[in-house]
Amino acid sequence: MARDKGSARARCDAHGAPGEKDAPATAAAAPCGCCASGAATPAHKHTPRSEELKKSVTCRLNRAIGQLNGVKAMIEDDRYCGDVLxxxxxxxxxxxxxxxxxxxDHLETCVVERIQQGDTEVVDEVMDLLRKFGA
Incomplete structure (x- = not known):
């Protein structure tokens, strides 16, 4: 993706509301190396995501990475603590x-699907995830 010198918003046009979903999830993504190896049990689960979600998440992560790189530079330059914070x-x-x-996205896709299949253990998984995020 070409990067201009403009704002993060100018570099990324995928800034709808968090979790906004106009398109359904894409077909299953290409398997990773561990799963493509033909092992009987994959090392981890896969979740197909819409291209829109991937783009939006990637853009926001890139922004956070840029901010953290900026913080690192601020520390190295002995910048004021309040600015760093x-x-x-x-x-x-x-x-x-x-x-x-x-x-x-997890709630709207994976959790709904598992509940529809009768897997109520997913509720415990969601509760654990909510605890991890302080909800």
Missing amino acids: TQLAAAESAVKAVSRMVMR
């Missing part, structure tokens, strides 16, 4: 926004 809060907010987007 402000940038850390911005990075934390960006990561939390990604968490909310992924959680919403």
